[in-house]
Every structure is written in C-alpha cells, then in structure tokens.
Amino acid sequence: MAFKTDYSRVQGLGQAGEGVHHWWIQRLTSAALVPLTILFLIPFGRALGGGYDALVATYGQFGNALTAILFIGVACWHFSIGIQVVIEDYVPGKVARVTLLILTKLFSYTLAAAGILAIVKILFSA
C-alpha cells in the first residue's frame, strides 16, 4: 500500500454515499402512506368482489383513481427502499447483493408503472 494520507486516498472520489437521503425517503414515504392507506382501503374494499361494474364505478371517479395511483406509487417506492435494507443486511457477497438490489428496483418500478397505467386506463374507460 502506498504511503498516503487519509485525505489523499479519498480525494476526488466524491461523497461516500447518499448521506441521509435513504433514511429521509423512508420516513417521508411512511408518513405519506398513513393517510393514503386509509383513503385507498375503503373504496378498494368496497369494490372488491363486486365485478367489473363496481371496478369502473369506483375507479371511474377521479378522487378514487388519484388516491389509488398515489398509494400504489408511494407504496412501491417505500417497498423498494425497505427491501434494500433487508438485502443489505442479510445477503452476503457483492455480486449477489447488487444483483438482488437491481432486480428489486426493476420489480418495484414495473409494479408501480403497471398499477398506475391500469388505473389511468380504467379512469378513462369509465
């Protein structure tokens, strides 16, 4: 190892990580999910099992569609950073860890996009 000071070893490498960003987003999405969960559950529970007519009647309404989109979007965001902590805690080995993290991100973004797109389509088809 070359004789270097601590400072010169890290010079030019940028910041060590993302600071408190992850922690902050976890809190922000949790707080947002408190009202969104309640606002989502009531119309969803009532529409469930009511067939296609109930679906269109419920999610053809702007407010229900909006809260459902926000709920699914924020919940996917919350789950993607939450599962990140679990993977970082329990998965040894850089390759396995990074692979799982990438798959988690891809799955959460796809799930959010699919849910949002589906609700938009149901809203416009009503």
Next chain:
Amino acid sequence: MADVNRGNRPLSPHLQVYRLPLVSNISILTRITGIALIGGLTLIVWWFVAGAYSPDYFATADWLLSSWLGILVLVGSLWALWFHFCNGIRHFFWDFGKGFELETVNRTNWVVIGGSVVLTILTLLIV
C-alpha cells in the same frame, strides 16, 4: 498461565439460545410483514391490471381475490399492513426521541399488537 479451556467456555447470549424480548420479536415481525406486503401489493396491482386488460380477465381476478383463499390472503395482508403501520407510528415517536423508557416500550408493545387486531376488525366492518 495457558488457557486450557479454549473453546469450552460459556458463549455470550446468541440468537438461538436467547429468549428475545417482545420488542425485538415485534421488530422482526415488522420486517417480515413488510416483505410479505409486497405480495399483497402485487395481488392488488394484478387486480387493477386485469381490470384494464378486459372485463373477462377481470372477472377471473375479482373472483379469485374474493374466493375463500383470496379473502384469507387479503385478510392476512390487512393484518400485516396494520401491524407494520402501528409499529411504523411507534418508530415516528422513537425518531423524535420519545418513548424509549422500558416501561413505555413494554406498554406500546401491546398497543402495536392490540392496535393491529382492532384496526383489522374495524376495516372489515367498514368496508
């Protein structure tokens, strides 16, 4: 003096031999419910995607989710959701440095457990 007893000394408390306090079990269960809720969320998104796809496909998804198996999974998810929710609320208090006294933690343990059951029943009554 040589240590002749190396390897045969009592171990410090470890996960397998240590009876975890309730708060630790709740903490672990919060992670497990969080992971399980991804499954619940995926089912809900599938229900919406089926609705956007066609009325026929939606009939299948809606039937499956309101069958006894679907209800079992969804009520389980609902309890998991409220459990994760209640402990999340407790974490907000902890973030502000409140409620760390052992007596308070022992009390809020049961608020989280009771709250998750009460909110599950309340949701089932309302919707």
